[in-house]
Amino acid sequence: MITAARMGAVDRNAEALGVSQKQLMESSGNAVARAVREEASEGDTVTVVAGRGNNGGDALVAARFLDAFDLSVHLLGKPETITTEIARENWAALEAANYPCETVADSADLEVGDPEVIVDAMLGTGISGDLREPEATAAREINASDATVISVDVPSGVDADSGEVPENAVSADRVITFHDGKPGLADLDCEVRVADIGIPGAAERYVGPGDLELGSPAPDAETRVFVIGGGPYTGAPALSAQAALRSGADLSFLACPESIEDVLAGYTEDLIVQAYESERLSTEEVDGLIETATKHDDVVVLGPGLGTAEETLEAARTFLEEFEGPMVVDADALSVVPEVETEATLICTPNRKELAGMGGPELDDLEAGADDIERFAAELGHVVMAKGEADVVSDGERTRISTRGTPGMTVGGTGDTLAGITAAFMKDNDPLNAAAAAAYANGRAAERLDRGGGLLASDLLDEVPEVVWGER
């Protein structure tokens, strides 16, 4: 099953791999035509009712494969209102080739007639709200006919994700959906066929630009990130907190021992440093931190630069046991995750060593060990983003691999920037989508800066916005 949003991301990934939307539309249209040929005999009347989006586009392709029938194509709107280039091109091809096609300005003008087959291609996954005119009247006409109704991708009006069927939706006899089943089609009482349209498996398995769109924040999202780190180290928490801002967080707070407060505040005006008295993170600080995080923040990053003192690990354990919000757990805090029961939603970001240290698989090649990482994520009950030459992201059921990045990313601190990017993406988001998008953004930023060597993790900070807002 695949949601509409994820389908869009996979389409975008396919395009980045060199398989264009127009190629996918050609395959979709061909699959629809094959279904029509199963239902109609040569010379039968076939009526195509096309909307102005790519759902309609699919049927405009199908029309070219239906010469053997008494065909008529009805576009619900003016050609210039067709919303995509590839659908427009397919309409123009039909007109240029003298196909029997007409535009329907007003639903009263739509003559569905009494064909053997109607192809319902008004609306697919791009629907919003109940059917509006002229689609609503057209749907009534289609439902009132005795024709066999073949719906393209989704019966027009049905929500492909929720399965909600508004009363004026098309009632299909058959649905030809593309690439994978849709959650909203599972309970339809008609035949649903999944047609392979040639999307490469890599478009789902490997993180691409579509995943960035899916997992990065909407421009108007307001995210407050709270980094709990530092103690022996100061660079790591500062990198995470700044990376969060560079990835869309509006405010980035940094909780640290007061002994390094000035050092951290000195890095940049942009961080709000909130110091606590203890020399390092300890249990007496945790209640205060949980209260602050719960009241004021959206996502916590626990771990950068915390060090591994027993009292710090004990405090991390307590924090994890008591906090219930979204968290990125990185670096030294990772080792306690398998020991605690938590209500928090975690994204754990171990490197190979930390993965093994958490009781995960000991792997030289993370990509080759992706199934082991998926099993470990399932046991752990949280998203694991195992960082290496390839990053493997899994929630125990779904696994995606990011091969973005450069050898130079082995320099210290790129895991800290990744943790901050992940936190900025995590609010109100599927944690797997957020983590996959963050791995992609961090790696792409490094690729854009690649001069063969000499990368600094702090260099990534300026480049991340170029990826998150410049490339999607």
Ligand SMILES: NC(=O)C1=CN([C@@H]2O[C@H](COP(=O)(O)OP(=O)(O)OC[C@H]3O[C@@H](n4cnc5c(N)ncnc54)[C@H](O)[C@@H]3O)[C@@H](O)[C@H]2O)[C@H](O)CC1
């Ligand atoms: N990988 C794949 O699965 C592929 C699927 N394809 C087809 O593309 C459509 C999705 O196309 P899209 O252009 O995003 O949207 P639609 O055509 O479904 O609808 C957009 C169209 O409809 C208008 N509209 C929206 N809501 C309403 C409403 N409530 N009432 C009336 N009109 C509405 C909106 O204004 C637009 O004009 C997918 O379903 C597949 O069929 C690709 O062709 C290939 C890859």
Ligand SMILES: [K+]
């Ligand atoms: K449809």
